[in-house]
Amino acid sequence: MKSTDNKWLILKPNVILTEHIDPVIHSLDEYFEAANLKSYVTSGLRNSEDQLRIIRTELTRRGLAGEYQEAFDSISGKTVYENEEVYNWQPGWSKLLSLGFVVNPPYSAKCLMDYFRPGSISNSKGRVIGQSPHTRGRAFDIGGGPDGLGNELRVIESAMGKVKGLKGFLLERNQNCLHIDVQFIDMENFK
Numbered sequence: 001m002k003s004t005d006n007k008w009l010i011l012k013p014n015v016i017l018t019e020h021i022d023p024v025i026h027s028l029d030e031y032f033e034a035a036n037l038k039s040y041v042t043s044g045l046r047n048s049e050d051q052l053r054i055i056r057t058e059l060t061r062r063g064l065a066g067e068y069q070e071a072f073d074s075i076s077g078k079t080v081y082e083n084e085e086v087y088n089w090q091p092g093w094s095k096l097l098s099l100g101f102v103v104n105p106p107y108s109a110k111c112l113m114d115y116f117r118p119g120s121i122s123n124s125k126g127r128v129i130g131q132s133p134h135t136r137g138r139a140f141d142i143g144g145g146p147d148g149l150g151n152e153l154r155v156i157e158s159a160m161g162k163v164k165g166l167k168g169f170l171l172e173r174n175q176n177c178l179h180i181d182v183q184f185i186d187m188e189n190f191k
């Protein structure tokens with residue numbers, strides 16, 4: 001992996017790389033250098049358990065752990081919500097979405113409560129929401145400091161269209177990170 005040598009966009013020790021995100025993180029290093037900005041990649045590949053940990057932490061932080069205690073039971077176990085069999089974590093996860101904490105489910109699942117995606121006027125209640133692009137190894141996050149993510153955002157904007165594989169970005173304010181989506185690069189046919 002190449003991005004372990006980065007000097008400006010630096011990997012936090014717990015970050016798990018994939019063949020898709022590594023070349024992009026590496027290419028971005030010179031853009032952060034040009035901006036004289038030292039930043040950190042805080043998350044790369046995540047599995048379903050990692051995703052559930054984010055949900056549990058946020059339920060606890062918001063004082064909802066008691067009300068949604070099934071979310072702390074097994075990840076693949078089921079519970080009943082409004083006469084329907086759902087995953088243990090599905091009501092708690094749906095509650096977080098309805099409160100505006102946007103997080104993908106551990107497994108693809110239906111949102112059980114009113115949820116308006118940021119910037120959208122249509123209700124996503126009843127809609128199936130897929131796993132995080134992190135679980136497919138196609139995304140990474142850049143963490144923000146106490147001064148927010150404005151500087152990092154400007155660097156990524158300046159790199160759009162120039163760095164191969166850099167597909168898009170999303171400001172995740174409630175997690176204080178800049179989420180970066182990466183395009184699938186077929187290394188076998190990559191010339």
Ligand SMILES: [Zn+2]
Nearest residue numbers: 139140141179
């Ligand atoms: Zn992310």
